[in-house]
Amino acid sequence: MTGRPRLVIALVVASLLAVFLVYQGFVSTGTLLVSVSQLNSDRDGAAHKKVNLTGVVVTASGTDSPLRFVLKDDATRATVPVAYTGSVPDAFKPTRHVIVTGRMQDGVFVGEPDSLLTKCPSKYSSGGSG
Amino acid sequence: MTTLGRVALYLVFALTVYAAVAGVLAGRRGDRRLMRSARNAFWAALAATLVAVVSVEYALLTHDFSLAVVAEHTSRRLPTGYTLSSLWASEAGSLLLWLAVLTGASALALHQNRRRNRELMPWVAAVLGGIATFFAGLAAFVSSPFAHVAGTVPVDGAGLDPSLQNPYMVAHPPMLYLGYVTMSIPFAFAMAALITGRTDARWLVSVRRWTLVSWAALGTGMLLGAHWAYVEVGWGGYWAWDPVENAALMPWLAATAFLHSVIVQEKKGMLKVWNMVLVSAAFSLAVFGDFLTRSGVVQSVHSFVQSPVGPYLLGFVAATLAVSTALIIWRLPLLRADHRLESVISREATFLFNNLLLLALAFAVLWGVVFPILSEAVRGVRSTVSAPYYDFFLVIFGLPLLALTGIGPLIAWRRASPDSLVRTFRWPVVSALSGAALLWLLGLGSSTAGLTALSLCIFVTVTVGLEFARGTAARRALAGGSIPRALVDLVGRNRRRYGGYVVHLAIVILVVGVTASSAYSTVREAHLGVGQTMVVDGYTLRNAGVFQRKGPNYTFQYVRLAVSRGGSPHGTLEPGQRVYDTGQIGNEVDIRSSVPSGTDLYSILQGVDRDASGGVSVKVLVNPAVGLVWLAGVVFLLGALITLWPDPREARQLARRYGELLARSGA
Amino acid sequence: MTAAAAVAAAAALVMLAVVVVAWPFVSPEREQPEERLSDEDRRRLALAEARDAAYASLRDLEQDLRTGKVTEADYEAERDRLRADAARVLRELDRLR
Numbered sequence: 001m002t003g004r005p006r007l008v009i010a011l012v013v014a015s016l017l018a019v020f021l022v023y024q025g026f027v028s029t030g031t032l033l034v035s036v037s038q039l040n041s042d043r044d045g046a047a048h049k050k051v052n053l054t055g056v057v058v059t060a061s062g063t064d065s066p067l068r069f070v071l072k073d074d075a076t077r078a079t080v081p082v083a084y085t086g087s088v089p090d091a092f093k094p095t096r097h098v099i100v101t102g103r104m105q106d107g108v109f110v111g112e113p114d115s116l117l118t119k120c121p122s123k124y125s126s127g128g129s130g
Numbered sequence: 131m132t133t134l135g136r137v138a139l140y141l142v143f144a145l146t147v148y149a150a151v152a153g154v155l156a157g158r159r160g161d162r163r164l165m166r167s168a169r170n171a172f173w174a175a176l177a178a179t180l181v182a183v184v185s186v187e188y189a190l191l192t193h194d195f196s197l198a199v200v201a202e203h204t205s206r207r208l209p210t211g212y213t214l215s216s217l218w219a220s221e222a223g224s225l226l227l228w229l230a231v232l233t234g235a236s237a238l239a240l241h242q243n244r245r246r247n248r249e250l251m252p253w254v255a256a257v258l259g260g261i262a263t264f265f266a267g268l269a270a271f272v273s274s275p276f277a278h279v280a281g282t283v284p285v286d287g288a289g290l291d292p293s294l295q296n297p298y299m300v301a302h303p304p305m306l307y308l309g310y311v312t313m314s315i316p317f318a319f320a321m322a323a324l325i326t327g328r329t330d331a332r333w334l335v336s337v338r339r340w341t342l343v344s345w346a347a348l349g350t351g352m353l354l355g356a357h358w359a360y361v362e363v364g365w366g367g368y369w370a371w372d373p374v375e376n377a378a379l380m381p382w383l384a385a386t387a388f389l390h391s392v393i394v395q396e397k398k399g400m401l402k403v404w405n406m407v408l409v410s411a412a413f414s415l416a417v418f419g420d421f422l423t424r425s426g427v428v429q430s431v432h433s434f435v436q437s438p439v440g441p442y443l444l445g446f447v448a449a450t451l452a453v454s455t456a457l458i459i460w461r462l463p464l465l466r467a468d469h470r471l472e473s474v475i476s477r478e479a480t481f482l483f484n485n486l487l488l489l490a491l492a493f494a495v496l497w498g499v500v501f502p503i504l505s506e507a508v509r510g511v512r513s514t515v516s517a518p519y520y521d522f523f524l525v526i527f528g529l530p531l532l533a534l535t536g537i538g539p540l541i542a543w544r545r546a547s548p549d550s551l552v553r554t555f556r557w558p559v560v561s562a563l564s565g566a567a568l569l570w571l572l573g574l575g576s577s578t579a580g581l582t583a584l585s586l587c588i589f590v591t592v593t594v595g596l597e598f599a600r601g602t603a604a605r606r607a608l609a610g611g612s613i614p615r616a617l618v619d620l621v622g623r624n625r626r627r628y629g630g631y632v633v634h635l636a637i638v639i640l641v642v643g644v645t646a647s648s649a650y651s652t653v654r655e656a657h658l659g660v661g662q663t664m665v666v667d668g669y670t671l672r673n674a675g676v677f678q679r680k681g682p683n684y685t686f687q688y689v690r691l692a693v694s695r696g697g698s699p700h701g702t703l704e705p706g707q708r709v710y711d712t713g714q715i716g717n718e719v720d721i722r723s724s725v726p727s728g729t730d731l732y733s734i735l736q737g738v739d740r741d742a743s744g745g746v747s748v749k750v751l752v753n754p755a756v757g758l759v760w761l762a763g764v765v766f767l768l769g770a771l772i773t774l775w776p777d778p779r780e781a782r783q784l785a786r787r788y789g790e791l792l793a794r795s796g797a
Numbered sequence: 798m799t800a801a802a803a804v805a806a807a808a809a810l811v812m813l814a815v816v817v818v819a820w821p822f823v824s825p826e827r828e829q830p831e832e833r834l835s836d837e838d839r840r841r842l843a844l845a846e847a848r849d850a851a852y853a854s855l856r857d858l859e860q861d862l863r864t865g866k867v868t869e870a871d872y873e874a875e876r877d878r879l880r881a882d883a884a885r886v887l888r889e890l891d892r893l894r
Contacts, residue, residue, distance in 0.1 A: 162821075397850065397853070541866075547868060604863035604864050787849065
């Protein structure tokens with residue numbers, strides 16, 4: 001391939017790469033995934049922005065709305081209270097690992113509606129609603 | 131029985147090792163008997179794998195809870211069908227399924243080519259043997275289905291997760307595995323071609339057909355999974371860009387690129403390096419996809435606990451990439467193109483752009499999947515990406531791809547003159563523009579991407595229609611006959627091309643369905659006391675009370691929603707919750723699909739008031755045209771089938787060409 | 798299944814596998830066309846493929862003309878090119894005979 005075609009191909013490849021760079025540079029690159037202890041220690045400003053919080057459910061308040069439960073860190077003893085509205089996955093209960101998206105407000109982590117996911121402890125099964 | 135199964139599994143490992151070694155020796159010495167022995171070893175490995183499968187199924191059916199796979203995924207009350215299919219609900223069991231498909235496909239591929247490609251096949255056997263050895267090793271030594279349950283043997287098992295007790299979830303893993311595993315075959319052929327330095331037309335035919343099988347299976351598997359997510363997981367959508375979904379998408383994209391790019395190699399002897407790279411990428415991504423699904427290394431609704439096979443799979447992917455890269459670089463001189471690209475306005479160029487865009491999309495998806503791991507490694511905190519990221523790249527790479535779907539078939543080889551361009555694209559472009567205007571007037575301009583996608587769909591549909599129409603007319607001009615006859619003839623003589631057009635139509639249907647159901651859907655949440663109503667997009671739903679009924683292994687509590695539209699009754703919806711005997715809870719959505727428009731009325735029960743007043747919280751969605759997504763799957767399979775259907779004329783021509791040669795060399 | 802039966806079945810399976818794998822070495826040679834190609838044969842095969850590819854391209858070109866994808870002028874220019882390619886391949890094939 002010589003001359004004009006080669007140039008055009010090169011330009012196309014360059015513009016494809018440019019798309020990636022533009023996106024990374026100008027559009028937000030993602031939500032932090034933090035553990036309870038990282039949230040409590042305000043790692044990377046986690047206590048002041050929207051994050052995905054992961055932890056183990058310790059206690060849960062039944063089926064009131066908003067659902068209130070306490071998340072504990074996987075490794076340390078750190079805990080945080082959570083208030084959440086929206087669909088609750090089937091597998092949700094104390095001792096399950098969950099992920100919920102939201103932000104800290106006045107000492108309570110407020111979860112965004114329908115962002116609660118559970119990770120099923122048994123292998124090879126789905127964890128719950130998306 | 132489990133003893134028999136265990137022995138069988140060790141035997142499989144021994145046989146695959148033998149097959150790999152025999153393959154290498156047969157290749158180096160040109161020993162035909164070693165080759166046949168290696169081929170037989172695959173058949174024997176298949177038989178032994180099936181014995182292991184039967185052992186596990188026997189343990190499942192007799193509720194032998196001393197085995198971990200039985201105790202963790204079944205229970206006595208589980209319906210028999212699901213007990214049988216729970217073979218692939220467990221990680222070790224699914225590995226066995228993988229192995230069964232791998233040994234079976236390998237034996238078949240070697241059998242099909244037992245009189246052809248004589249110099250190639252020993253190395254194909256060697257590569258397949260190597261791959262099979264790896265997976266057999268995992269199944270026999272790392273994650274065995276015959277592993278004992280930890281602690282004491284339970285009286286009853288944990289039961290199958292309720293969301294998996296669904297026909298789609300029964301079919302989805304085997305279909306996906308068929309896709310992942312059969313990608314090994316084209317990969318093995320490609321590596322063998324590089325090792326021996328031999329490629330010819332027959333090699334290309336074999337590689338193409340197996341890739342087609344893999345690609346069709348992956349596509350179907352993804353749609354089955356999407357349908358399961360839609361009816362069972364129940365959030366109102368069907369694709370969440372979950373890492374495990376992406377795991378199947380990436381190899382599918384690479385395989386799509388390969389299937390198109392290989393046409394150029396066949397007709398013009400170009401893009402040879404591309405094709406080697408694409409087939410290696412497709413296989414590596416397939417195994418990487420398996421790694422993502424099993425290792426739990428990225429957060430996913432489907433992800434498992436850290437599985438022991440994870441690191442091995444990753445190592446295997448790395449080794450595959452290293453070996454294929456080395457082989458490609460070594461054989462670069464062999465892969466020189468026969469012709470040069472002369473113009474960017476040519477069919478060759480559109481295929482090249484097709485490759486670039488598909489690869490770019492696959493890379494974008496890959497980046498989104500591994501980004502959390504990389505960000506954690508670099509910054510210490512995980513940063514995840516979600517739907518907006520993927521949607522952005524899907525639109526920006528997908529729309530040009532959609533355009534190419536229409537442009538490619540109509541543009542001339544080598545160099546298309548402006549005159550011919552005007553002539554061929556006049557009607558499609560005019561239709562698309564007027565269609566766009568019409569859609570905009572109908573109010574669909576709310577989403578620019580949606581409007582563009584739909585207009586491009588019109589463009590592609592018109593080009594495909596023109597192809598069929600013009601082709602039929604040309605056939606009739608040549609050979610006479612009625613229109614249906616000419617059409618059948620046309621497709622029969624050129625199955626690949628017209629089968630491909632049917633697949634393009636399936637893609638169009640899919641795009642319409644996806645665009646309509648995502649860009650133009652409505653969602654409402656409400657709390658309804660008994661007798662209260664809510665309105666969603668013209669539908670009125672009334673709470674007609676909360677009821678209970680018993681199933682084989684569960685109790686089902688549901689709300690009856692009476693639906694009406696424009697004052698007249700429109701049936702009922704009964705979303706609810708199943709409480710299984712094992713204590714697990716499963717939410718069951720209820721969907722009402724309207725057949726002509728494919729629009730779904732989708733209801734989710736979010737909560738029942740605890741005061742037993744019959745009040746409920748529900749979420750209702752109206753998803754327009756979502757039925758088209760499933761229809762697309764059917765058309766997709768039809769197109770793939772047409773393309774796969776063997777062409778006796780092509781086979782005869784290949785045989786004759788080879789026969790000429792042998793006659794001449796006096797063999 | 799008793800332990801003895803399991804062992805017997807396992808042994809039978811292993812023996813069957815050994816027999817299947819060893820069979821090609823002990824069974825009599827079956828007559829099959831030998832496909833050991835010399836370099837010259839390989840060259841001939843490649844040329845035969847190039848010849849068939851050129852013919853196929855010509856047929857495709859005719860189809861493209863009939864369905865209006867190329868203009869008459871484009872068709873004639875490309876056809877002459879493809880015919881020249883085919884002729885060149887045929888000459889080389891002749892030379893090898």
